[in-house]
Amino acid sequence: MTRHGKNCTAGAVYTYHEKKKDTAVSGYGTQSIRLGKDAIKDFDCCSLSLQPCKDPVVTPDGFLFEREAILEYILHQKNEIAKKTRAYEKQLKAEGEELKTLSRAAKESRVQNFLKKEGSIVTKPLNPFKTDSSSSGPSCSSSSSAGSSGYSSTPSTPSSSSSDGGSSELKDKQLPSFWIPSLTPEAKPSAVKKPVKTVFCPMSGRPLRLKDLTPVRFTRLDPSLSRVSLITRQDRYVCAVTRDVLGNAVPCAVLRPSGAVVTLECVEKLIRKDMLDPVSGAKLRDSDIIVLQRGGTGFAGSGVELKAKESRPVMQV
Numbered sequence: 001m002t003r004h005g006k007n008c009t010a011g012a013v014y015t016y017h018e019k020k021k022d023t024a025v026s027g028y029g030t031q032s033i034r035l036g037k038d039a040i041k042d043f044d045c046c047s048l049s050l051q052p053c054k055d056p057v058v059t060p061d062g063f064l065f066e067r068e069a070i071l072e073y074i075l076h077q078k079n080e081i082a083k084k085t086r087a088y089e090k091q092l093k094a095e096g097e098e099l100k101t102l103s104r105a106a107k108e109s110r111v112q113n114f115l116k117k118e119g120s121i122v123t124k125p126l127n128p129f130k131t132d133s134s135s136s137g138p139s140c141s142s143s144s145s146a147g148s149s150g151y152s153s154t155p156s157t158p159s160s161s162s163s164d165g166g167s168s169e170l171k172d173k174q175l176p177s178f179w180i181p182s183l184t185p186e187a188k189p190s191a192v193k194k195p196v197k198t199v200f201c202p203m204s205g206r207p208l209r210l211k212d213l214t215p216v217r218f219t220r221l222d223p224s225l226s227r228v229s230l231i232t233r234q235d236r237y238v239c240a241v242t243r244d245v246l247g248n249a250v251p252c253a254v255l256r257p258s259g260a261v262v263t264l265e266c267v268e269k270l271i272r273k274d275m276l277d278p279v280s281g282a283k284l285r286d287s288d289i290i291v292l293q294r295g296g297t298g299f300a301g302s303g304v305e306l307k308a309k310e311s312r313p314v315m316q317v
Helices: 016-026 066-120 131-148 157-173 229-230 264-275
Strands: 031-036 056-058 064-066 253-254 261-263 289-291 308-312
Touching: 056 066, 064 066, 253 264, 261 264, 264 289
Parallel strands: none
Antiparallel strands: 031 308, 056 064, 253 261, 253 289
């Protein structure tokens, strides 16, 4: 096939592969890609550091962590909770002081209004049977002169009040100014919510306590190998009972009393018959069998989502 045939652009059909290529180059639209085996952690790696565990522990939900990493995470979360609690208590104290100040100001305003009203009371008694002729005379003459002249005297107070109302409305409609200190907008501090004093698992999101962590003891395939040489190998651990090689394609479980890692096939066929730990001999319950959350193999979805999606801007007409 010629080069022109390989890069044919004269087709009347906009193919799926051309659309996919243009979408990747344009920067628009949602992109999805399938994860390979290199992008998925192994079953014996920590969920936080993504490295093979030296001292592994497992949560009741089956997530594996390095002891040092999960303890550091719990300590960090507790410090954050303590910091948020102090900020919340400081906010409550500030709100209480503000309420006290407002109540004190309202009380003082009520006292000032009371004193003002008390000062305006007339203490001299008035005689209702005594009339003042001098005060009534000019008013009558002024009213008669106004009536004879044909002009009515209109009070000027309504116009002034209307002008005052219009100016106040204009002041309310003014935009905030950044160069006048009195009109500069102020950003109110964001309210701090009451923190939850519970540490949650970073993977499952459920409450996590230190006593819920169970130590895990993997059985090495070759006990004579050192840790460095063990990490470089693909097959590192085996089942503690059947000696089957463990991996992402093999469902595993941890027995809580001994911490031994066995396959689920061994659990269903051997251990569940008498419910005894084959390593320590202790009596087992259903909650003592913790199924490990494993990664994917790159070929089949074994408990994880093997597709990654990236939402990007979408052009709409």
